[in-house]
Amino acid sequence: MDWQEFSGNWVLIPKRPIAIVHFLGGAFVAAAPQITYRLLLEYLGKQGYLVIATPFVNTLDHAAIAKDVLLNFERTLEQLRRRGLLRQGYLPIYGIGHSMGCKLHLLIGSLFPVDRAGNILISFNNYAARDAIPLVQQLNLTNSFNVEFTPSPLETKNIILRGYQVRRNLLIRFADDTIDQTPALTEMLQKLFADMVFARTLKGSHLTPLGQDINWQTGQVFTPFDAIGQWFKQEVYRELNQLKLVISHWLDPLSSLP
Template sequence: MDDWQEVAGNWVLIPPRPTGIVHFLGGAFVATAPQLTYRWLLEQLHQQGYAIVATPFINTLDHTAIARDVLWSFEQTLNRLQSTRLIRKQYLPIYGVGHSMGCKLHLLIGSLFDIERAGNILISFNNYPASRAIPLLEQVSPFVSVEFTPSPKETDTIISKGYQVRRNLLVKFTNDDIDQTLTLNQLLQAKFPGMVSLQTITGTHVTPLGQDVSWPVGQVFTPIDAIGQWFKQEAYRDLNKLKQEICRWLNPLGSI
């Protein structure tokens, strides 16, 4: 396992000479410990030379407040990394990477706040109302209207009017019934024609959460070992494809 550090409330991985910074935000119910839930994917990006800053957050109905808080937290950590010389260059390109709700947060950050981003990678975007996004919400409060701030419609309007990040990679999985990437693609293509890349790859909504499967092989390679290696290969096929698409977009001239 790579050497994760907690810096100013964020989990970071810093290579010796980083070529860029990835600000990662995860999905609603797995974002409290991104260094664990997204460990494999983030460590793969770290091995490609990117400094990883993964900001944990707790989901509430006020997504604008969460976006403001995670941006402030990220900037505090970035300042700390630069002041302690863990990151020596004053300027490195910053890429936002989000999964599920993390996409919405990066979109709000890029629409409501004055930031500089070299680009955003938005994986499995969804923008459903609270009644669909939160299990059993209607049963818990059937007589009270509960909704996210901003609402799905308001979020679309905010993106259409204010989103500033021109270069974007959108990733959609083939077996993901809560994905709304195609709708987001239409919004962003209208703002930045030719600057938005859409990739559809095999997988599900939870593909980015894949973890390392340890299958030790004995001195004699048995049929059981063969099954284990096949299972590991199949489990990582979609996750590896995701990693390859991200790395190719980050560095089109590099090799993976």
């Protein structure tokens, strides 16, 4: 199963898809999700999920980005159907977002009439521009210009409370993630949908979903540095594998609980 590009999206198509996953990555790694999130997304493809990963470039207007990625996703679905690569009939659609990708899925689910079987929101954060963009704070631009995300953090919260329509949600945070704001989002969504919102805390950091291939080459003599490298590689894969299993179980509750 190889990556294919359709309408600017990167797509994995298993032989018999059981559902569709729309993936949105973090702000600074979202331009090439088929590379930065390859291990996670290819795992989902092997589990039978048709993966559509939509690249985007971060700007201050997050509402506009949300609209653009949704349109790109829907264009790709239509293109797959026209080419006979996606069978006719109903397949559930799940949104998966990491970091800024969570905010985009929340905006999509609040501002547009989409049909989603559920969303998986990983490492959510909703910071103001001055906190999320170091250069803005360093240059003190907020005092001279109106530099803020659209919608702002408060506006985003209000939009979600007023309009978020995706009932089933899995929220994942990592124990060593210092910029995560998942607990506040969990509380907010549980007010909307009570028992339909599930939260998990896993080992790892904000970068765990990116768990890249680590090719640690040892020399002819195995040194203490090689031992450290092998241990680090095992820890990265262990944390990523735990994330994979939690996602897989939530998507398919009949699978074994990690």
